[in-house]
Amino acid sequence: MCTYRSPCFCFPPHELLQVAACIKEGSGAQVVFLDAIAEKLREEDVARFLRKHQPEFLITLLGVESVAADLQCAMALRQSVPGMRVAVFGYYATQFPSDIMEDSKVDALFRGDAEASCVSYLIAAVRGEALETIPGLVGRDATGWFLNEPAYIREYDSLPLPDYTMVNLRRYKEMLLGGPFAIVQTARGCPYACTYCTSPQDSRYVTRSPERVVDEIEGLVRLNVKVFRFLDDTFTANKKRVMTICREMLRRNLTIEWSCLSRVDNLDVEMLSWMKKAGCVRVIVGVESYAPGVLEMFGKRIAPETINARLRLIREAGMESLGFIIVGGPFESEADFELTRRGVLASPLDLVIVDTLSIYGGSDLTQRFKQDVEFQLLPYISRWKNPEVERVALQREKTLYRQFYFRPRILLHQLFTIFRYPGRSFRLFLHLVSFLFSSFQNRERKDLF
Template identity: 30%
Template structure:
């Protein structure tokens, strides 16, 4: 009997850094569900809680016909190292790359992989797997492949092919099955999250795409086109998440609170259907009213994470944030007034800043009454405007977690910034103690 097996690899290896935002990978979960829908056998290889050797052994034992590896900047090195090992132990497998980095640099990854799938591959990759695995002659299929049938496909081998990636329509998104969450290490994810937050959180996405143009942001996969999922499908997925023992959601959307009608509809469904789950989310500060914040609180929202970035209006303009400090202050006050905790993200040492604007940010962060603050230096993500503007970017130094360190040539002194960040965090801790 001809084998029809696909291996989906998420090559992140947990480093032991304390964090409560670590979740089963949604990307390979969705691809797994789509492949199973087509009658294809699938194994998800989530490397999060495995050693490198254990991951290699599992791949060896499975011996797939097709191996798909998800790659983003922070674990590109591990992904490529894993690819080398897998090619040695499973030389007959087709190797495909997907995710943000291969989307941005398909030529670079096509030198190492047989295929690259750019952008949203939720249709093209499963269709390719179905057609390749079902072909009477797999070699003839590869030699005669029509790239227009697989949007975003890219390769060098068997002749150069390339096609433009297409975003899924809302109807196509809603037609997708629920992400396949079976066989993930749910107990380990829940234990780690509960240890640091007291909650067992799983991630979910309800919107795709973002129309904003922040200078430091890169969105190669979902792009600018905004699409909202059907709330019926969202509620169905939440019930599925609860069935695995989770009691809280991390809503990972950039734009979850952007459309008040969608947000209020979600809150109404959670309340009216008595779905007992808490949740936190990213949020903008310029789209929130007391009515909306009150509904969020009633529906289980306990915390919002705000990309405030700077306490200086000129730097906010430079970053392309589209907000000012007065708007930030109003937004935080609305959330706090309605009993929702606020965490603020800040960036210091941005190209174009001065020591004075950096100090503005430190002072502003302490004046907002936030429940949590964090600081980082600019992170020049490939595909962002920032990435194009800075020089001397390290090509091999993206894997260190939770460390204040420039990955490019900066005019600011790292040691000084680390010291000022630490001082500000200590001041913040003292302020919190006064109010508790």
């Protein structure tokens, strides 16, 4: 019941597919899967689906900014099948389990990796056995509810592969790369500690073996997947491991396009060469800012003057580059933004995604500025107390988008893209124009990507 979707792409619900595979293998239970977002179903359609199948349990992922809406939907759907128990997981389920248990009627909550708890919970619940000793589980008992510490998978290779046969892969698309599209995750957690991010809160980093990773890719090729993305927070964290995965893909003659996420300081000529040979067509780089003070605030030990030289390595290797840029926050001065604006416009980036600084409860940055932040989980509120901070950030976001995309080089690049993906390119262009126009008219703006 959860996926990633924007006007420009739709991602499969990888986390839920992984959990579904664990339940099928570990308990032998019949699992019925529904991605209501990708199928564009309304709440009443999902309720009808549940009444048809009469499940004993409903398990769903809570989004970050959609946590309150997701909980409300799950509680409403619970009424469609008498006796159906609802279990949830996700970032905020791990960080703030007490809020969720006290302010909703969910039956269970998986903290940490849901795969570490879900099978034991389902088996014990069906048998009527005690639940309190299950690692990572938060559940209800005769006295109210109980709370256990998060549980994590230590051997990533021990998990079954996500079961993509449970969804219609044609529903999923990568931005301007098409589909059928899938997600591959080779690691959980992140070896870095960016202060604005949710990943450092896990405080662990586990990886899958290169052979196991390529087993999954080979299975996706058999399912006629044409494009996939490595969803690791930093796929390029270990150069040797990346090249081993690429060599194994080449050894098995796997022909498929893919993209990945990287940091600027991970980019390396030899590694990029192997990535290109193995089918990589786009490297997505967390640039974030060109201002030294902002990068330091984000916990990124990167020299701004080296960023564009590193980004050129992607183009020289023959791949497209997409940069993530973050603007806003009470610490970003006008001079800081000007450094970022000039850096982005001088960069070799082919695409940028600009976003205002998000406030995640529990992140290091939110803790540092807790006096300046208004945060509440249910109902969900996450914003700067001073509305001027958000207003300035939105203006900077609009400025950077307009100045980056309406340049001859970028327009020419997009012209070639239009010939390859005419429908998606045209929709993206219309959405960009609509986004910029709505900003000029001072209407509430929608996210571009």
